[in-house]
Amino acid sequence: MPEGHTIHRLAADYRNRFGGRRVRVTSPQGKFSDAAALLDGTVLERTEAHGKHLFLGFGTGEWVHIHLGLFGKAAFGAAPAPPPADTVRLRLAGEESYADLRGPAVCALVTDPEKQAVHDRLGPDPLRAADAGEEGAARAWRRISRSRTTIAALLMDQKVVAGVGNVYRAEVLFRHGIDPYRPGRDLAPDQWTAIWADLAALMREGVRLNRIDTVRPEHTPEAMGRPPRVDDHGGEVYVYRRARQACHICGGEIRTADLAARNLFWCPACQPG
DNA sequence: GTAGGATGCTAAC
DNA sequence: TTAGCCTCCTACG
Numbered sequence: 001m002p003e004g005h006t007i008h009r010l011a012a013d014y015r016n017r018f019g020g021r022r023v024r025v026t027s028p029q030g031k032f033s034d035a036a037a038l039l040d041g042t043v044l045e046r047t048e049a050h051g052k053h054l055f056l057g058f059g060t061g062e063w064v065h066i067h068l069g070l071f072g073k074a075a076f077g078a079a080p081a082p083p084p085a086d087t088v089r090l091r092l093a094g095e096e097s098y099a100d101l102r103g104p105a106v107c108a109l110v111t112d113p114e115k116q117a118v119h120d121r122l123g124p125d126p127l128r129a130a131d132a133g134e135e136g137a138a139r140a141w142r143r144i145s146r147s148r149t150t151i152a153a154l155l156m157d158q159k160v161v162a163g164v165g166n167v168y169r170a171e172v173l174f175r176h177g178i179d180p181y182r183p184g185r186d187l188a189p190d191q192w193t194a195i196w197a198d199l200a201a202l203m204r205e206g207v208r209l210n211r212i213d214t215v216r217p218e219h220t221p222e223a224m225g226r227p228p229r230v231d232d233h234g235g236e237v238y239v240y241r242r243a244r245q246a247c248h249i250c251g252g253e254i255r256t257a258d259l260a261a262r263n264l265f266w267c268p269a270c271q272p273g
Numbered sequence: 274g275t276a277g278g279a280t281g282c283t284a285a286c
Numbered sequence: 287t288t289a290g291c292c293t294c295c296t297a298c299g
Contacts, residue, residue, distance in 0.1 A: 002280060002281075003280050003281095006280080052280095052281075052282095067281080067282080068280095068281080068292095069281050069282065069291080069292060069293095070279060070280075070281045070282080070291090070292075070293090071279075071281085071291090071292050071293045071294070072281090072292070072293080073293080073294085087292095087293065087294095089292090102292085102293065102294090103292045103293040103294080104292070105281065105282065105283095105291070105292060106282095156281095158281095158282085165280050165281075166279090166280055166281085167280050168280085212280075233279090233280070240280085241279095241280095260287095261281095261287085261288085262280095262281085263279090
């Protein structure tokens with residue numbers, strides 16, 4: 001689940017359900033109990049996302065900084081909230097809704113300057129209004145165009161671009177026919193401009209649908225006269241987790257490899273080196 | 274029942 | 287480069 005689109009979606013979901021209202025704040029699991037007690041009964045004033053980081057701003061002037069990591073999840077439901085599972089790190093409960101957070105890598109009460117420090121170490125986020133468009137693209141390009149690191153690794157580096165994860169990385173490189181092992185500095189400027197714009201569009205659609213779909217209309221199974229399919233992560237994609245299967249475009253075999261402890265997927269024929 | 278893997282990241286070597 | 291952390295789900299006996 002958790003790439004940047006998930007976090008922006010959560011920011012909106014928390015805001016819609018609890019924004020401007022007093023909330024009950026608890027930590028059934030216990031690891032966030034002290035902070036929960038301080039926030040309990042205060043108003044959730046605003047929510048914000050930057051890359052994979054989520055911030056819930058409370059009336060105390062402090063923020064809850066959340067990072068889902070690989071396993072974290074937030075689930076929403078209608079009030080009354082049922083007795084919580086003992087893995088729930090943070091529960092917000094209001095008149096109409098509740099939200100349970102489980103398994104986050106980070107769930108901490110932070111001050112404004114501490115929150116700012118998180119922003120400062122993150123790159124531009126295609127989904128943030130402040131970064132969208134040419135300025136964000138240019139900021140990322142300054143790093144990419146000077147780097148000998150592979151574009152696949154650069155896309156996953158949150159200091160370069162915030163919010164891209166393993167699915168969007170694999171898919172956007174496929175959509176642009178780019179070899180994942182190509183060094184950043186070997187990309188042409190207009191290739192990067194196109195990738196950035198595509199990421200923004202794909203991720204916005206990801207927020208809307210709450211899943212990752214990257215297959216162009218002309219390549220859907222219906223359009224190509226093939227049986228319908230659903231990839232096992234819930235969206236429809238070209239290469240992610242499709243190792244040794246046939247490429248939807250050329251029919252060649254999708255390859256996989258380890259890159260910086262993550263699984264990389266690509267089609268060598270469609271993404272030539 | 275159990276092992277292993279997953280859309281992430283960091284500290285430590 | 288590796289181990290470690292957080293949870294849930296699937297595949298395999």
